[in-house]
Amino acid sequence: MNNNNQKISLTIDGVEVQGKPGQTILEAAEAAAVYIPRLCWMKNLTAAGSCRVCSVRANGRVQSACTQPIGPGMVVENDTEELRELRRNLIDMLFVEGNHFCMFCEKSGECELQALAYRFGITAPKYPFMFPQRDLDASHPEILVDRNRCILCGRCVRASQELDGKHVFGFVGRGTTKRLAVNAPDNLAQTDAEADDQAVAACPTGSLLVKRVGYAVPVGQRKFDHSPIGSEIENSDVQD
Numbered sequence: 001m002n003n004n005n006q007k008i009s010l011t012i013d014g015v016e017v018q019g020k021p022g023q024t025i026l027e028a029a030e031a032a033a034v035y036i037p038r039l040c041w042m043k044n045l046t047a048a049g050s051c052r053v054c055s056v057r058a059n060g061r062v063q064s065a066c067t068q069p070i071g072p073g074m075v076v077e078n079d080t081e082e083l084r085e086l087r088r089n090l091i092d093m094l095f096v097e098g099n100h101f102c103m104f105c106e107k108s109g110e111c112e113l114q115a116l117a118y119r120f121g122i123t124a125p126k127y128p129f130m131f132p133q134r135d136l137d138a139s140h141p142e143i144l145v146d147r148n149r150c151i152l153c154g155r156c157v158r159a160s161q162e163l164d165g166k167h168v169f170g171f172v173g174r175g176t177t178k179r180l181a182v183n184a185p186d187n188l189a190q191t192d193a194e195a196d197d198q199a200v201a202a203c204p205t206g207s208l209l210v211k212r213v214g215y216a217v218p219v220g221q222r223k224f225d226h227s228p229i230g231s232e233i234e235n236s237d238v239q240d
């Protein structure tokens with residue numbers, strides 16, 4: 001019978017790792033100080049498995065590491081050229097599908113999409129820009145919604161429900177017209193959103209921003225200015 005003290009042995013890129021029952025590949029890897037890139041996954045939120053940036057090969061099949069549970073003897077490939085190329089393509093597509101002008105964005109240096117592009121050596125997308133027309137919602141006195149930078153990861157949607165106990169954000173539309181919506185007839189100011197909601201902090205890009213704090217930390221001193229995304233995991237201690 002499984003219990004939480006039991007260990008599950010698996011390998012990640014040929015290195016043996018000990019996981020716990022119920023862990024996903026991403027969680028077991030992180031506990032073993034192995035970074036698997038991710039965007040829609042966030043600690044303490046239900047995994048959505050939507051962005052596929054965390055794709056690994058598990059026993060030969062491509063799976064999202066944030067949703068696939070570990071199993072005994074599982075062979076996981078993570079840092080291979082095939083998977084790096086897959087992730088580069090996904091990140092590339094996210095850039096061209098929105099309007100991401102990093103040099104003008106308050107989140108620059110703290111944006112996970114930008115940091116992933118740096119980590120994967122993407123300097124210019126290889127696909128044509130789509131330049132979609134997207135709405136901006138500056139109605140709220142303290143929060144800005146810029147849909148140009150939204151990658152539809154759904155972290156704000158889940159954080160609002162699961163952490164804030166609200167339902168401020170959701171999605172409407174399908175395909176290329178899918179967009180972030182707010183739970184009010186017109187705009188964010190009509191909702192119960194507050195600047196310290198975890199939903200706002202959950203945004204990995206500059207799509208949800210607290211107003212008037214954008215440049216409090218100067219460029220050059222921001223989270224990813226000195227160390228690449230994922231290095232905090234790679235430099236962490238292996239957990240028991």
Ligand code: FES
Binds near residue numbers: 040048054
């Ligand atoms: Fe796993 Fe997005 S982080 S699918």
